[in-house]
Amino acid sequence: MKIFDAHCDVLYKLFMDPTLEFANSPGLQVNLERLKASNTKVQLFAIYVPESVHPDLKFEAALRMADLFYEKVLTPHPQIRLVKDREDIDQLAEDEIGAVLTLEGCDAIGQDLLKLRTLLRLGVRSVGLTWNYGNYVADGALEERGAGLSRFGRQVVQLLNDTGTVCDVSHLSEQGFWDVMESAEHVFASHSNCYSLCRHQRNLKDNQINALIDRDSVIGVTFVPEFLSGKKESASINDVIRHLDHICSLGGENHVGFGSDFDGIEFTVGNLEGNEQYDNLWNELQKYYSDIQVRKFLHKNMASRIPVLSR
Numbered sequence: 278m279k280i281f282d283a284h285c286d287v288l289y290k291l292f293m294d295p296t297l298e299f300a301n302s303p304g305l306q307v308n309l310e311r312l313k314a315s316n317t318k319v320q321l322f323a324i325y326v327p328e329s330v331h332p333d334l335k336f337e338a339a340l341r342m343a344d345l346f347y348e349k350v351l352t353p354h355p356q357i358r359l360v361k362d363r364e365d366i367d368q369l370a371e372d373e374i375g376a377v378l379t380l381e382g383c384d385a386i387g388q389d390l391l392k393l394r395t396l397l398r399l400g401v402r403s404v405g406l407t408w409n410y411g412n413y414v415a416d417g418a419l420e421e422r423g424a425g426l427s428r429f430g431r432q433v434v435q436l437l438n439d440t441g442t443v444c445d446v447s448h449l450s451e452q453g454f455w456d457v458m459e460s461a462e463h464v465f466a467s468h469s470n471c472y473s474l475c476r477h478q479r480n481l482k483d484n485q486i487n488a489l490i491d492r493d494s495v496i497g498v499t500f501v502p503e504f505l506s507g508k509k510e511s512a513s514i515n516d517v518i519r520h521l522d523h524i525c526s527l528g529g530e531n532h533v534g535f536g537s538d539f540d541g542i543e544f545t546v547g548n549l550e551g552n553e554q555y556d557n558l559w560n561e562l563q564k565y566y567s568d569i570q571v572r573k574f575l576h577k578n579m580a581s582r583i584p585v586l587s588r
Contacts, residue, residue: 278316278559278571278572278575278576279316279317279318279572279575279576280315280316280317280318280319280535280552280555280575280576281317281318281319281320281534281535281575281576281577281579281580282307282317282319282320282321282497282535282536282537282539282552282555283321283465283467283468283495283497283534283535283536283579283583284321284323284379284381284447284467284468284497284499284536284537284538284541285306285307285320285321285322285323285537285538285539285540285541285552286323286325286381286538286539286540286541287299287305287306287307287308287322287350287539287540288322288323288324288325288342288345288346288350289323289325289327289342289540289541290304290305290540291305291342291345291349292338292341292342292345293327298349299349299350299353299354300353300354305540306537306539306540306542306545306550306551306552307320307537307539307540307551307552308552309354309357310553311551311552311553312357312374312552313374314552314553315552315553315554315555315556316555317374317552317555318366318369318374318375318576318580319360319366319369319374319375319376319377319576319579319580320374320375320376320377320552321376321377321378321379321403321467321536322346322350322376322377322378322379323379323380323381323405323467323541324339324342324343324346324378324379324380324381324385324396324401325342325381325382325408325541326338326339326342326382326384326385328384328408328410332384332387335384335385335387336385336386336387336389336392338385339380339385339386339392339396340395340399343378343396343399343400343401346376346378346400350376351376356372356373356374357373357374357375357376358373358374358375358376359375359376359378359400360375360376360377360402360586361377361400361402361585362402362585362586363580363581363586366580366586377402377403377586378399378400378401378402379401379402379403379404379405379445379467380396380401380403380404380405381405381408381445381448382405382406382407382408382412382417382448383404383405383406383407383412383413383414383433384407384408384412386433387413388413388429390432390433390436393433393436394436397436397440397442401442402442402443402585402586403442403443403444403445403465403467403583403585404433404437404442404443404444404445405444405445405446405447405448405449405467406426406430406433406434406444406445406448406449406453406457407420407448407449407450407453408448409448409479411424413427413429413430414426414427414429414430414433415427415430415449415450415453415456416449416450416452416453417448417449417450417453418448418449418450418451418478418479419478419479420450423450423451423452424450424452424453425450425452425453425455425456426453426456426457426460430453430456431456431460434457434460434461435460437461437462437463438460438461438462438463441463441585442463442585443463443464443465443583443584443585444457444461444463444464445464445465445466445467446458446464446465446466446469446485446489447466447467447468447469447479447497447499447536448479451482451485454481454485455488458488458492462584463584463585464489464492464494464584465489465494465495465496465497465582465583465584466481466489466494466495466496466497466536467497467536468497468499468501468536468537468538469481469496469497469498469499469504469536470498470499470501470504470505470520471483471486471520471523471524473523474519474520474523475503475504475505475506475507475520476507477503477504477507479501479504480504481496483527486524486527486529487527487528489532490527490528490529490532493532493582494532494582494584495532495533495534495578495579495582495583496524496529496532496533496534497533497534497535497536497579498517498520498521498524498533498534498535498536499535499536499537499538500512500517500535500537500538500539500542500545500546500549501538501542502516502542502544502545502546503544505517505519505520505546509544510544511544511547512546512547513546513547514546514547514548514549514557514558514561515561516546517546517549517558518561518562518565521533521574522565530570530573531573531578531582532578532582533574533578534574534575534576534578534579535558535574535575535579537549537552539551539552555575558575559571559575562574562575
């Protein structure tokens with residue numbers, strides 16, 4: 278069983294603690310040892326610059342994380358290969374793992390499109406416009422103002438369109454989501470759950486899920502307990518399956534996968550505490566779904582429907 282995980286924050290962890298090693302550090306929920314144990318075939322690696330970084334230093338921090346991606350993830354481990362499109366996935370050897378570089382939040386670029394172009398040239402293939410709060414591009418899901426795309430934000434989306442880069446709608450305000458759906462050519466939600474099951478601002482409402490399904494896109498159910506059960510510190514694999522099942526009930530059997538948010542979460546789902554425990558999710562999914570469906574959820578839907586990876 279192959280795994281495709283649409284979001285992790287291991288680059289943030291490596292940035293914050295230079296003593297960690299991607300090969301096998303137990304302080305990482307995603308490392309090479311765990312990826313091999315779970316038979317992960319494709320992993321998306323986010324550049325996430327924390328709010329604690331001074332605004333004047335955020336772009337430098339993003340560059341450092343991109344450098345960590347190449348120097349600590351790719352270069353020392355030749356079995357991990359850079360992935361930029363569907364052809365790269367198809368060409369992965371049996372023992373190779375594909376790695377996709379993404380950007381979580383445009384805080385690092387300020388109001389400068391050159392900075393975004395630079396990150397795209399370094400290999401970023403997916404861009405989330407915000408983290409939880411507002412920036413020059415748009416408002417995030419927790420920003421009380423709830424504004425959509427700014428004038429600069431529309432320029433950012435146009436650049437993503439021009440470069441064939443996917444726009445990740447996870448973390449956006451609701452108005453920002455709808456603005457992106459109107460203006461972006463390539464969209465997906467890397468790590469979001471269902472608002473109708475758990476009323477958290479980070480989750481997607483049914484009409485948003487339907488809009489993504491209508492665009493033949495994909496939604497990554499995430500393993501953040503608070504977005505699954507409403508409890509900050511606890512959730513179960515059955516909670517994960519509830520959210521997946523709800524998306525399927527809306528017609529999303531071919532439009533749902535997983536974006537764990539490993540290394541971006543302090544509290545974890547029971548028996549899903551690191552990438553190597555995807556087997557536990559697989560075992561539970563088999564109780565409710567056919568083998569073909571489980572393969573869709575764990576790999577095929579993401580691999581075939583993230584637009585920039587499908588060309």
